[in-house]
Amino acid sequence: MSLSASGISIRFGGLVALNKVAVSVSPGEIVGLVGPNGAGKTTLFNCLTGVAQPQEGHVQLEGQDISHLRLEHRVRLGIGRTFQTPRLDLAGSVADAVMLGFYPRLRQSILSACLPFSAARRTEDELSARARALIAEFRLAADPDSPAGELSLGHLRLLEVARALASEPRYLLLDEPAAGIDDVDRDLLAQAIRNAAGRGLGVLLVEHNVGFVAELSHRMVALVGGEVVAEGKPADVVGDPQVVAAYLGVQRVAA
Amino acid sequence: MSRDARLWAAPAVVVAAFIVVMLLGLVRPSLHTTMFTIGLYALIALPLGLIYGQGGTISLAQGSFAAVGAYTSAILTTRYGLPPALSVIPAVLLPAALAFVIARPILRLPELSLALVTLSLGTVIAVGLQRGGDFTGSYVGLSGAPPLPIVGKDPVLVAIALWTAVLLVVVMYSHFVQSARGRALNAIRVDRLLAEAMGVNVPLDLATLFAVAAGIAGLAGWFYVHSIGYIAPDSLNVETSAHILFMVVLGGRRAVLGPILGAAFFTFANDFLPGAETHGLFFGTILVLILLLSPDGILSPQALRVLQRPFARRAPAEPTARPAAIADAKEAVQ
Numbered sequence: 361m362s363l364s365a366s367g368i369s370i371r372f373g374g375l376v377a378l379n380k381v382a383v384s385v386s387p388g389e390i391v392g393l394v395g396p397n398g399a400g401k402t403t404l405f406n407c408l409t410g411v412a413q414p415q416e417g418h419v420q421l422e423g424q425d426i427s428h429l430r431l432e433h434r435v436r437l438g439i440g441r442t443f444q445t446p447r448l449d450l451a452g453s454v455a456d457a458v459m460l461g462f463y464p465r466l467r468q469s470i471l472s473a474c475l476p477f478s479a480a481r482r483t484e485d486e487l488s489a490r491a492r493a494l495i496a497e498f499r500l501a502a503d504p505d506s507p508a509g510e511l512s513l514g515h516l517r518l519l520e521v522a523r524a525l526a527s528e529p530r531y532l533l534l535d536e537p538a539a540g541i542d543d544v545d546r547d548l549l550a551q552a553i554r555n556a557a558g559r560g561l562g563v564l565l566v567e568h569n570v571g572f573v574a575e576l577s578h579r580m581v582a583l584v585g586g587e588v589v590a591e592g593k594p595a596d597v598v599g600d601p602q603v604v605a606a607y608l609g610v611q612r613v614a615a
Numbered sequence: 616m617s618r619d620a621r622l623w624a625a626p627a628v629v630v631a632a633f634i635v636v637m638l639l640g641l642v643r644p645s646l647h648t649t650m651f652t653i654g655l656y657a658l659i660a661l662p663l664g665l666i667y668g669q670g671g672t673i674s675l676a677q678g679s680f681a682a683v684g685a686y687t688s689a690i691l692t693t694r695y696g697l698p699p700a701l702s703v704i705p706a707v708l709l710p711a712a713l714a715f716v717i718a719r720p721i722l723r724l725p726e727l728s729l730a731l732v733t734l735s736l737g738t739v740i741a742v743g744l745q746r747g748g749d750f751t752g753s754y755v756g757l758s759g760a761p762p763l764p765i766v767g768k769d770p771v772l773v774a775i776a777l778w779t780a781v782l783l784v785v786v787m788y789s790h791f792v793q794s795a796r797g798r799a800l801n802a803i804r805v806d807r808l809l810a811e812a813m814g815v816n817v818p819l820d821l822a823t824l825f826a827v828a829a830g831i832a833g834l835a836g837w838f839y840v841h842s843i844g845y846i847a848p849d850s851l852n853v854e855t856s857a858h859i860l861f862m863v864v865l866g867g868r869r870a871v872l873g874p875i876l877g878a879a880f881f882t883f884a885n886d887f888l889p890g891a892e893t894h895g896l897f898f899g900t901i902l903v904l905i906l907l908l909s910p911d912g913i914l915s916p917q918a919l920r921v922l923q924r925p926f927a928r929r930a931p932a933e934p935t936a937r938p939a940a941i942a943d944a945k946e947a948v949q
Binding site: 409411431441443448449462463470474476481485487 | 618622786787788790791793794795796797798799801802805806808809811812813814815816817820823824827916
């Protein structure tokens with residue numbers, strides 16, 4: 361029972377972005393993927409979500425090979441995600457943005473969506489109530505009908521987490537969720553992530569900010585130059601000489 | 616506005632406006648034919664409003680899809696003796712199928728390229744109709760199409776039948792935009808990667824709606840040929856498609872009623888303006904002026920919000936209402 365990638369290699373022209381990388385997340389576990397800029401974190405994230413196709417290696421969900429599946433299929437199988445730069449309709453309401461998250465769980469036909477008094481119509485009230493409950497739980501906005509564009513960056517990130525949770529995922533993949541947000545929002549976000557893991561979701565955090573990840577994750581994976589250089593308990597990974605060298609720019613620790 | 620009010624506001628406006636104009640038509644009978652023209656344009660423009668305004672997918676082929684529907688029905692009724700009540704089915708399905716097949720490769724193109732590709736599609740259809748020999752009636756077209764079933768040739772009944780179709784499309788459009796499918800289409804316009812990440816099958820959704828739009832245009836073509844009794848390559852063509860896009864953009868592509876308002880504006884302006892050669896100048900100027908003032912057209916979300924503001928102020932003390940709403944939501948969770 362896990363979401364795992366194994367033997368992932370991907371090259372962009374002559375540049376080796378990932379070289380035989382393996383990473384896995386189990387239900388209820390928070391895994392932090394750290395590394396300096398250009399280490400291949402986002403590329404690995406894209407391989408897991410289906411945005412990028414690796415040249416070698418496999419992605420497996422609960423033992424089933426999903427390497428060939430496209431992004432929208434993986435979402436329906438239970439891989440929820442957020443974006444590094446929040447992606448949403450800023451002119452639309454906060455409630456509508458969260459309600460979009462229910463889409464993968466609904467099997468609604470276009471005809472049903474068009475007709476009055478249809479099944480789609482009856483679920484609409486229920487979806488609206490559930491979205492409002494999520495907005496209240498995450499303290500996203502006092503007024504769910506206010507435009508999403510009025511939220512701060514931190515709240516937009518939280519909104520993306522709420523939207524991803526609305527799709528009832530088994531695994532939640534977060535791309536740089538803590539980048540550029542203030543301490544209050546960061547605490548709210550950390551709490552949301554802990555709650556999600558507490559409910560049995562596997563969480564993969566891709567982060568630049570080692571401190572935030574070390575505090576939150578059960579296990580950490582450090583990626584440098586497209587290869588896994590350290591893996592294990594947060595304290596061990598943070599203290600690993602290669603990780604320190606990569607972050608502090610030291611060329612090589614004297615042997 | 617409550618959810619039900621938002622669902623039924625646009626259909627109610629259509630019904631009210633239709634009744635008023637038809638009653639005025641008792642005094643001035645030419646209004647009945649004007650109403651027919653507006654309804655025809657509205658029927659072709661409404662689905663374009665949906666795929667362009669909500670889905671960000673432009674099309675300059677709506678007029679040509681209407682022509683395909685009209686020709687299909689004309690050929691089947693005049694050559695094969697099919698009654699119009701039956702020929703309506705292929706008149707809708709043929710343009711829809713055509714649109715669905717070509718949609719997949721072209722709908723991934725950016726807006727301008729898509730406009731050009733759909734424009735050239737219209738040109739290809741026009742050339743096909745002109746060079747179709749006896750089968751399509753060549754440059755002369757086809758005449759002798761029988762009148763519409765049940766309503767016959769009575770202009771009032773024809774207008775009622777046509778506007779019933781318009782009303783149905785408005786009802787379905789209003790419901791669609793406030794559904795999970797409608798939100799998915801909105802996500803496609805905002806950001807295709809976002810839509811995919813939300814589990815939306817973007818190519819299939821766009822192709823389906825493109826086909827539905829073409830099918831509804833085909834239905835308008837069917838109304839056209841069986842009311843006028845005649846169809847030629849110039850009746851519904853690339854120029855019609857451009858006019859339809861003008862109506863959608865001017866009236867408001869984001870609003871359900873935008874295309875209808877645009878169709879009404881275009882038709883009335885055509886009737887009252889002297890000299891056809893000045894029309895282009897007039898429409899061009901109006902379009903530039905409106906888009907400068909309101910980039911989303913006359914019925915834009917911003918313009919509607921301004922109209923609603925005086926009513927919103929009358930609502931009782933907002934700050935107390937907000938915590939209550941949250942409390943309600945919390946109860947809903949428990």
